[in-house]
Amino acid sequence: MRTPRPAPAAAPVAACGLAASLLLGGCTAMARQSGDGGAQPPQVAAENARQATVPTEWGPLGPADRVLLVKVRQAGLWEIPVGREAARRAARPETRRNLAEIARQHERLDELDRTLAAQLDVPLPNQPTAEQQSWMSEIGGKSGTEYDKTAVARLRMAHGQIYPQVAAVRASTRNTLVRRFAKQCETFVHAHMTLLEGTGFVTVDTLPDPPSVTDAPEPGGPGQGRTPAPAATSVIGG
Template sequence: MRKSYGVAVPRLPFRVGLGRLLLAVTAAAAVAAALVAVLGQTGVPADGETRSGSTRTRWGPLDPADRTLLTKVRQAGLWEMPAGQQAQQRASRPRVREVADMIMEQHMRLDEDVRATAQRLGVILPTEPNADQRGWLKELSGKVGDDYDRTFVLRLRAAHGKVFGVIAQVRASTRNTEIRAFSERAMRFVNTHMTLLESTGLVTRSALS
């Protein structure tokens, strides 16, 4: 465990050398794809899995909620990686820039994990953020200074709160052992990200009401 400002940062097994290079290239491609989507230059919907009903896998039944979990975690990374990259350049507060860097780096690892999990389970993942997430990226692009910092922190904090609820629900109900293990890993990341965002001092009681 690496600690930053009293926040425990989870570590997944991480290959060095060539593996790190490939991960960086993949994350850069995801960031580029998200930015292209935000600019409206993609005309092909890329929402991921469209099947309904349960399917059989070697790890147990794969239910619609399980596929939804993978989709939401993937889409969270597709907008939070470019948002984190942007915040490192535009945020006015050093702590916000530091948190943005840590969240982006961790989403790179989580993105590798969700793609590998989806591939094992035969789930097609989205390749761009959803409409709300594209709107949030556009909103951030129009902010500066303290307004940018607050918008970045509160948008990400609210988004993490929503996906945390999805992860917890799937963790409690899934019949698939692969999804169960993934949800535990994802939950550690999301919980850490909420704590990091709260450490900026911008997630006040009034902001959450």
């Protein structure tokens, strides 16, 4: 592992607000001195450590960056065994083929993740979360097409959750290694969602509710023909 060199201080990572609530510990509680010389409670010191941005020779490493490495690792810890099992147990050939491919791709993604975590000195978990373990049990308890439907629904939901987190880190990280890794993650996640949708089991009832927005245009009513918008180049001044 390369020894980090001090880097200029940087503003906090913009994506921290999105991912900080998903942090998974990993820092040992310790007492730190407060500004007035008094010791901080261990919980406060531990939380400060989790939220810290540290310098590396590749740029500042923030909490959202570290969360991404952890969450990619945990995704592989449950999606690899589910994909391998589905290759044997799924009822439809599309499910067997596509989920097996997702497992293979996660093996490669896990290799990239572990290499980067070692470079940046980020500890990684070695088992799925309790929620992920419950999904694995739920899937394993099904059979026939219900097995396929449940496996695809859980995997698709998980990919839909991490998709915006990957994008937020890709858009905001100040660390060049993490930026490259987030870009790789985008490619993998997009490919996995396409593979899941290719099984035919991604249906309206398996998708989450659409996000709330405040600036959507009003829908056109029946029989209300609308003139197509002109080309942007025709309305741009100059």
